[in-house]
Amino acid sequence: MRITDLEKTIGKFCLKVDDLYIEPGKIHGIVGPNGCGKTVFLKTAAGILKPDKGSIDYEGLTSREITMMFQRPYLMDTSVYQNLIYPLTIRKIKPDEAEVDRMLEKVGLLGQKKQYAKSLSSGERQKLSFLRALIFHPKLIMVDETLSNLDPESEELFEEMILEVQKKEPVTWLIVNHQLDHINQICYQIHHMEKGRFLKS
Template sequence: MKMTDIEKQVGDFRLRIPQLQLEDGCIHGLIGGNGCGKTTLAKLMMGILTPDSGRIDREGLTGREITMTSQRPYLMHTSVYENVVYPLKLRGEKPEESDIRPWLTRCGLWKKKDQYAGSLSGGERQKLSMIRAMILKPKFIIVDETLSNLDPDSVKLFEQWIREIQEQSAVTWVLISHQLSHIYRMSDQIHFLSQGELVVSGPARELLKNCGEERLRAFLDRESLDRT
């Protein structure tokens, strides 16, 4: 996906992206302080928002091939199981219980498959949201703070899951998280926003270990990233 000369006004906030290239099959970390424009940018990628000016080239990707999860996911007012299978049914698939069980079992939700999804804890909702996104097997997945409330073991589970998916099909990921250690472990490329502006992009290890850009260095120092 390539974005060129993008501007978007949302209330008093203005996002400016002169140029952003998201290389296919890579894991991209989108970082920056609160209110810097990360979620607005993600919604532009997804197509939820339309830029006021500029161009987004999705390079052949269709809406069915892009999905996004959020920190507070929307769940249907039905069971955990139906929340997983309904998007598949919309795409004309007929999932069997044997296909769904491994996904829910792996993150500890199989025994709650008949439970009302709205009664899940915040962390369980986020797990369900991630499963619902991954099971569609899209080509482009945006994860907007979806792993932020999970315990460390659950974060490691989904990190391993993402790596396994990459080994099989090399999906393009955009990870948005305040957990910079997670971004550091997972990302191939980093894109840093500050006050609505894309400041710098580049290889994750290079930018997070030895960055000369003053605003990014100050941000990393404030966040106390452990880069060992």
């Protein structure tokens, strides 16, 4: 993905990206102080926010192959299972029940498969959100602080699952996280932001 001459103004904040190339099939970290524009950048790159100017070349990817995970997962008023398979439902893909169960078991949610999703704890919600982002095998996954504030066991599990995905069929990741040790451990490249701009490394 190449981003050129991108600008997005929200109130007094202005995001400016002159030229940024995100190498495909790699894990990229985005770091920077609070308010520097990390979330605005992800939302713009994901197509949630429309840029005021500039271009984003997805190099052949379509919106059906891109997903974004938010710090506070949005869950629908239905079961864990229905929330998980929602990306498949809207793409008219029949769920592989064995894979669904395997994913839920991996994060310890198989027993809550029929449970009302909004009754889950915050950590369980993040796990469900993470699985939901993976289930349709996207090519570009953007993660906005979803991996922050996790207990060490869950953080290790998420890292393991990300690396597992990369071994099988590498996808492009854009991960915003304040925990530099986590970012340094799994990312191929780290992009630093300050005041709405990317610093040249």
